[in-house]
Amino acid sequence: MSPDFPSAHPEDPHFISRSGWLRAAVLGANDGIVSISSLIVGVAAANADRTSILIAGLAGLVAGAMSMASGEYVSVSSQADIEKADIQREAEALKENHKEEFDELVAIYELRGLKSETAELVAHELTEDDALRAHIRDELGLSEHHSANPLQAAFASAFTFSMAGALPLLAAFLAPTSAIITAVLITTFIALITLGALGAKFGGAPIIPAAVRVLIWGSIAMAITAGAGWLFGVTIA
Structure with a gap:
């Protein structure tokens, strides 16, 4: 929605453009490590046989990946729908109440510290270039x-x-x-530390x-989830 601006320091770039996919990637990897490890440890703690442990881990890996994909798609689609609706409303407001919208933009710049004359000049020049884009960026906060x-x-x-969840499953295999429990726990701790560092x-x-x-919160989540295996003593035939 805005043009590509040259960086003043290309050797030290900003990383904000990665925030969307990086958030989803870290969330997926963390969930994969924690949930599959918890599942395997919980089943193993219930004295299940090796085959049952591996089948449970594999089923959890497939189901979890599909759940993460559908969940992310639905939730982010909802966010995208809200953004599109807000942009449409803003476009209609600009057509119907251009003066009021212009004054609103001026007020936003004044609140950011510009003098009234400067704020009006900035708003005028930006709205001359692309009024909707200026309001999307500065009023709605979208980019x-x-x-x-x-x-x-x-x-x-x-x-x-899938990639992260495969690590504890491979360790169990x-x-x-x-x-199995020891191997999975060690693998999980290493994977969580690595995930935090890479993110x-x-x-x-x-x-x-x-x-x-990542290590602390991942370990807490895994301990609580895996504890269900000890608490209920569930066995898988």
Whole structure:
């Protein structure tokens, strides 16, 4: 919705354009690691046999990936619908009440610290260029970096869920039956730390705080979920 502007520091780029797919990718990967690990550990803790553990893990991987894809698509589509509706309303308002909309834009710039004369000049020049784009950006707070992309979010989430969730499943497959829980837990902790670090790296954020945050919350979620296996002692025939 806005033109591509040259960067003042191309050697140190901004990462805000990655926020949409990166959020979905990290969410999918984290959910894949935690849910599949929790499922495997919970089933294994209920003294299920090796085949049942692996089947449960594989079923959870497939179902989880599809659930993440559909969930992301539906939720982000809803966001996109809201954005389109707001843009349409803004376009109609500009046609019917151009003066009121112009004054609203001036007021926005004044609230951001511009003097009245400067705010009016800026609003005039921007609305001359593309009034709707100016209102979309400054009144609605939307830009091409933040606009919803349902397919991108769905694919990123499902793909990273599958790739990340496959790690604890692979650990369970390779480990001897007596060591499945230990192998899965170790793999999960390493995967969570790696996920936090990679997410921070791609987002240009500090790596250590992100890795610790993902590890702590992922471990808490996994412990609560896996605890159901011990608590109820469910077995799978």
